[in-house]
Amino acid sequence: MGLAISTACENKQETIPENYWPNGGVTYEIFVQSFYDTNGDGIGDINGVTAKLDHVTELGANAIWLMPIMPSPSYHKYDVTDYKSIHSDYGTMDDFKKLLTEAHKKDLKIVIDLIINHSSSQHPWFIESKKGRDNPYRDYYVWAQKDTIAQYIEKKKITLDSDNIRQWHDPGLGEDYYYGFFYGGMPDLNFDNPKVREEIFEIGRFWLEEVGVDGFRLDAAKHIYPDERAKDNHEFWKEFREEMIKINPEIYLVGEVYDQKEVVAPFLPGLPALFNFDFHYTLIEALNEENGMILVEKEKEVLEYYSDITSDFIDATISSNHDQPRLLNELDSDPEKYKQAIAILMTMPGAPYIYYGEEIGMLGLKPDEQIREPFLWEVIEKDKGRATWIDPIYSTDQTVTPLALQKDDPSSFFNHYKGLIKLRNSTPALAKGSLELPETSYGKSVMVFSRKLGDQEVFVIHNLGSQVEEVVLPEGANQEIFELGNIEKTGNKIRLEKNSSIIWKNY
Numbered sequence: 001m002g003l004a005i006s007t008a009c010e011n012k013q014e015t016i017p018e019n020y021w022p023n024g025g026v027t028y029e030i031f032v033q034s035f036y037d038t039n040g041d042g043i044g045d046i047n048g049v050t051a052k053l054d055h056v057t058e059l060g061a062n063a064i065w066l067m068p069i070m071p072s073p074s075y076h077k078y079d080v081t082d083y084k085s086i087h088s089d090y091g092t093m094d095d096f097k098k099l100l101t102e103a104h105k106k107d108l109k110i111v112i113d114l115i116i117n118h119s120s121s122q123h124p125w126f127i128e129s130k131k132g133r134d135n136p137y138r139d140y141y142v143w144a145q146k147d148t149i150a151q152y153i154e155k156k157k158i159t160l161d162s163d164n165i166r167q168w169h170d171p172g173l174g175e176d177y178y179y180g181f182f183y184g185g186m187p188d189l190n191f192d193n194p195k196v197r198e199e200i201f202e203i204g205r206f207w208l209e210e211v212g213v214d215g216f217r218l219d220a221a222k223h224i225y226p227d228e229r230a231k232d233n234h235e236f237w238k239e240f241r242e243e244m245i246k247i248n249p250e251i252y253l254v255g256e257v258y259d260q261k262e263v264v265a266p267f268l269p270g271l272p273a274l275f276n277f278d279f280h281y282t283l284i285e286a287l288n289e290e291n292g293m294i295l296v297e298k299e300k301e302v303l304e305y306y307s308d309i310t311s312d313f314i315d316a317t318i319s320s321n322h323d324q325p326r327l328l329n330e331l332d333s334d335p336e337k338y339k340q341a342i343a344i345l346m347t348m349p350g351a352p353y354i355y356y357g358e359e360i361g362m363l364g365l366k367p368d369e370q371i372r373e374p375f376l377w378e379v380i381e382k383d384k385g386r387a388t389w390i391d392p393i394y395s396t397d398q399t400v401t402p403l404a405l406q407k408d409d410p411s412s413f414f415n416h417y418k419g420l421i422k423l424r425n426s427t428p429a430l431a432k433g434s435l436e437l438p439e440t441s442y443g444k445s446v447m448v449f450s451r452k453l454g455d456q457e458v459f460v461i462h463n464l465g466s467q468v469e470e471v472v473l474p475e476g477a478n479q480e481i482f483e484l485g486n487i488e489k490t491g492n493k494i495r496l497e498k499n500s501s502i503i504w505k506n507y
């Protein structure tokens with residue numbers, strides 16, 4: 001034991017550890033449609049992502065998650081009509097392959113959204129399936145006779161991630177209804193059919209092997225089978241992972257299981273990374289209720305709960321995403337709370353996700369289109385690539401400072417994000433360390449924890465409140481590495497004003 005410690009001391013790590021991503025790295029989520037338009041049609045495109053890779057590397061992210069890029073009749077593209085090509089609004093497969101090449105040159109990974117729970121009702125499979133009971137594609141979807149599902153047709157309960165009350169839909173062609181969890185335009189695929197499973201595995205192989213993506217974000221992963229068949233869901237994803245590992249042993253799979261940790265955790269053996277929605281909601285609650293320890297305690301609980309199932313997991317923390325109101329709106333549009341929220345995200349365990357536009361403080365509230373507004377690269381007169389497919393309501397030049405201007409302002413959101421990500425990337429204990437809770441108690445609005453990796457320890461204190469808090473310098477805190485807001489230090493006494501934060505390391 002003594003030997004191990006002294007060896008570690010001699011090799012003090014100050015750089016990013018090997019295999020850093022995806023375990024502790026930062027992923028940047030892009031809605032291509034609103035990102036950067038290169039051909040002047042008003043719609044962001046794949047070439048626009050390629051053109052702006054330097055933005056992602058400057059920010060310090062290690063990977064990009066692209067929201068759906070496949071052909072689809074909807075602007076959001078979560079209902080696919082062709083699983084093996086690129087939406088023509090976004091460009092071509094060649095454009096996409098070029099993006100992969102350029103991203104990989106910059107050591108950026110590319111993860112794409114894969115939507116397999118359902119297809120579009122305009123997918124050729126469904127068009128065939130609707131034709132009748134004898135059609136070879138009939139069993140690609142879930143059909144039932146009206147009489148056998150009578151009690152479900154009138155059901156009234158909605159779930160967390162669908163406003164849809166009735167999951168059975170009448171195609172208007174006779175007695176049979178089809179199942180579509182989200183709505184009638186998204187019929188659920190029938191995973192009891194081995195042919196469907198093989199089609200899906202084949203789609204995965206195509207993107208991994210022939211195209212060369214680094215992984216998938218699996219949409220609606222909880223709904224492959226209905227809720228009462230949870231075990232079948234878990235087993236399906238294990239099988240999917242096994243099939244994908246055959247092509248790329250380092251494949252990254254991150255799943256969307258929109259639920260509490262008890263429901264989320266059993267998916268880990270199949271989906272080693274899962275979004276931590278508890279983190280998102282608790283982060284907002286902690287800041288708005290000025291409750292210092294609620295997030296630390298919740299996160300500790302989640303990590304312990306996950307660890308009981310497997311040690312092989314990635315906690316994909318999120319501060320917001322394309323389905324949530326913009327984070328700044330959730331925090332009363334208070335820039336100090338917002339900056340602290342990011343300081344918290346970047347100092348807590350996990351592999352954080354940043355939703356595009358967050359780094360410049362974009363705004364947005366439901367409906368969903370308005371939380372997916374065009375990125376502001378430059379002041380509008382000079383912004384060559386600004387998307388115009390939608391009129392922004394919340395993120396305009398009057399409310400959001402475009403990126404180009406923020407770059408020159410040391411106190412901008414962009415430089416705040418950039419500074420924190422850099423700190424995280426250069427401090428291994430912050431990226432991959434354990435989460436240690438304090439033994440003593442502090443004021444209600446004080447968040448205190450430390451992160452340990454090997455012999456490195458990082459001490460973090462945030463005052464989430466609007467009132468001044470005083471704390472004592474933690475033992476072992478030798479070198480200050482970050483400060484946010486107004487802080488006064490007198491000897492070992494630290495005085496933290498509203499939404500201020502301070503971080504030290506032991507060496």
Ligand SMILES: [Ca+2]
Pocket residue numbers: 037038039040041042043044045089
């Ligand atoms: Ca375009």
